[in-house]
Amino acid sequence: MASPSASSATLSLESFDIDDPHSPVSFVLLDENNNEQRDPSPPSLTKPSLNVETELDPCLLKSVLSDGPHTNTVILPDHYTNPHCVHSQYTLSPSMRAALDPDPGILKAVLSDGNNIYNERINKAVANRRETALSMLPHAPMPDFPVSDMSSEFGPNSIRVLCGSKVGITTPLMETIREGLHENMSTLLEAGANPNGVPLQVMEDYAAFFLRFRPMIPAFTDEEGDVASREELLKCMDLPQISSITLEEVEDRLYEGTQPFFCEEAFTPTAFYHHGESMPSLVEAARYGSIDMFDMLLEAGADASFWMSPQFYVPDPPSESSLSVSSPLHAAIQNRDNDMLRHLLDIDLDPNVMPLANPTRCFTPLMATVIYSENFNKYAFDLLCSYPETNAEVRTPIYGVHLLHFAVAALNLDILKHVSSKVPLRNAGTTALGHTLLHIACMPSDALEVQRHSEVIYKSIHETRDLHARNDPYAHCAPDRSCDPVFGLQFEQQTAVVKFLWDNGITGVEQRDVHGNTPLHYLVGCRSVNQELLTWWLEKPNINKIWRECLNNYEATPEEMFYSGERAQKEGANGWRPWFKRSWTEERVKRKQEIWRALLGENARRQL
Template sequence: MTDHFVPYTPDDISMEYHQLLGSFLPQGESDKGPTLCAAESKDPSAWLTILQRSLGLSKRDQSDFVLDFAYGEDMASQMWDTPLLRAIVSKNMENVHLLLEHGANPNGVDCDSQASYARRFRRVKSATVDVRDRIVQISQEDVGDSTTQLLTLSNDELARRTSTISPFWAFPDALPLGYSENGDLLHSVLMAARTTTEILEVILRAGADGSAWTTSQPDELPSEDLLRPSALCVSTPLHAAIDSGNALVLDALPDRGFNSNARALIAGCQALTPLQHAVVHDKPELYQRLAVHPLADSSIVTPVLKVHVLHFAIAQLDLNLIDVIGLPLSAAMPTALGHTLLHVACMPRDESQLQMFAPKVRQSVHDMRTLHVQQQSWPAAIYQLALPRAGQTELPAEDGPADYPTRLPRMNWLPLEERVERSETDRLLGMPAVDDFNRQLAVIQTLVMEPGPAETLKIDIYGNTALHYLASSRIVNDDAVAWLRKQEHGDQVWRTAANRWGWTPSDVWKDNVTTIEPAQESLRYVNTRGGRSRRGIAGTLTRGRR
């Protein structure tokens, strides 16, 4: 019997092609696929084999599914990784060369992915889009154009701040720039800045775009459609080098034409200069290395909120960092919210240290000195009426710290050491340590003694003085309040300086220290006269006012 030749049909060819195409894709949720594995492999034959097999694909499919394949743990998310980025982060120079020679995108990521991620940081957003939802694709219709990023603070934005609490330097709904994996590294040059100068040179010679980081910064951003790939990134190579502690690349970048003041303006109020970024991330040695460059400018303030590098240093209560920066305190003007350096030093560190159960505190204080933005939205609900009802103790006989020597025996105050963190658990819950108070007092003294006592009179856009912020902490730094009250104008401010809601620092303090948090026994300011213990009174009041 003779075998008859049966030719391939179009369907057979299509099936064979799709099987070939499928062989390059991940097989399951935890599988990155053969292209990424080969790109980071130290065996160059692994990537050569991938390339040889991919010759059977069309040029477009070879680009989309092999050379520039974008991988994410959740394919609908923005957690991108590509073969070129993987080869760079693995410091696999041979595979970097192979990818670029065979036509991989030298920028490492396509512009659509960069733009989609950058939209999560727009000031103007549709009320129907949740930029924190990782699986949502953000379109241009969901957010305002990039031209809005550098506009001055609007009245609506100011009003929105009074309904919640925010970092003093960012918006209430701000996302961390690294919200998604590699989100702040969506460019080959950014990834290369974390590795070696040799890899950086190869990427730049291949034609990777760095125009946004090598030219002077504009005062206005053009429309998104006109932005080059580097301008769509929420970070810069200098920031990436600082994050990784890569001093060699940081030194090399300005010499290779990169602007030592480059910022990712697409990130809006989070567009810090490299000098500011080094301070925020507590890298004083890298600040010094960059500051010696003749074009490095420490006077630049952030877009929109106008925050100076000294504000970021003061927020950390670190006088050594102030010395490293080496600028006079007068170099920092008040921010767009009216915050002086003294305001920032006196703010609660974060929401865990704010007495949010006290109505006058909640009404008055809307900023904190933390230098981090949260993965989750700031708890706006804590400023609404849905809070559990708090109890109250009787009003104290005195008017605040510094009164007790004459108006209340010191023995009736719970000692400072008993009101602050006593264990690692307390530290994790956010309660300040005694040392934090000592550092805060030292910074406050420096900020008042150098410019003069008139600093205590200055108010922000809410009408708050520095003493309003000190009075709002769950555990008040009594020594700092007492010291400020003893300065010229200090006691007058404490008793008479009313904010826009009509509350003086003394009013805020009384509301604070007489509040007993729901479902807790207060270990704060409870009078023990009459033979009852602090714990007994607190427990009785808490139970009686549910």
């Protein structure tokens, strides 16, 4: 067998069966002739041949049999112990990269001897620098070459917390879960890896981004941190996180911008940091569909307490599961993994669980079957309904949204019929913002569909039925569009849903929401109006009176909004308009920041 190159540190495994994760491991450093080194001398410090900025190629890591005196040998590639690679905080640590390798010997080698080899290499490099400095300036004071302790980078609990990076929030355990490597998981847990995947403090810091009433999230949070700890922010708040929607939150929706009907504008996405939505480890295991790994984590002590019974608030002190912005059930539904979903329900996870750490955007697993699926996961919906503990009448905690509101927002008659076969339509009622099923059916599909070049429409329409829960990309300025998209199929679906609701007793066209809007106001607020549905409705008794006389909070009737939208359409609906300037919103944000600056005082970690 060819000798290992100078760019590889070679470790021998004595009396070790690679197929047995419980076998004792003893690593011995070998020289280039495959002989045991009595006085180990590390390979020379050369520039690594592997570019660690790019995605790791698992083919570069191999387990080989030695023809020397040792039975098994693991060749540890240079990038695991080369100081040029190990020091980077913007790539995966050596133990994270080893956790991704299907060869279990690589991970065991890194955990056992990786740090020792690294220290030998760095010490030799420091000695070379000292000699070089002394030879260049023999009479100068000896320069200091401080060496950082990098042992954690080779350990089972190394961690990265990076915003705006593909690395995101991760540890060796989380990496091996994503790769589905059972033996590596066992190795990490035996080596002392946190079975929750990430430290509780990291989860608490991440959950702070989703608090209601909080100050603006600063830029570069991974480098300079948040404005204050989650605990400190909560101390400054008068109201609990799970409480009724406030007048201030309603006012934040007025005048400018749009948002989904079930959450606020300018919310923090659950994937604010890459992998942030997948914490802790049980959520990641459920997302990647490994029942065995999920059960292994539970046996190792991973926290699932918050998901096992009905919860009404995040406990104090919080647990890992209570700080998650998702849950194993939601992850399984999002991945359309019905086998995992059944397993989770069979081991008694609460079928009504909501991730309350994200209070304004949480929903039940039953709601998730509608929200997450472009194609309705009927099996998952029926499976959840088959468990007697499932409660289809649960509403979201802040905005009071019912399962049926989400079903209508999908604008799919088959979904609505199936859901309403389990839950009567009359049970939906109104949301905390006053939206009925008809309001939601008539809303624009997303922010792009609102006719913003009409000032009265721009100031009247602030909710859409967008289930993707994405922030309004056109909040500051409407897009220039010379023509509208074709809404033919959408109009057919909208008409079918509204007529189904009407035929089943949902006829409250006169009902108004917090903006004073009726369903007709929303119907005519679109850049392309469903004329067929509008004509059908206006032929109904008493609808013409609502059409001509029902004023919203901005003193506009549906009829006035309709003709204003037509004028904007004829004028081309392009270019900037004075009302696009969000001065009202900007002033409110500025005032809130001033309040928070006073509340936090010296407890602020950074300037607001």
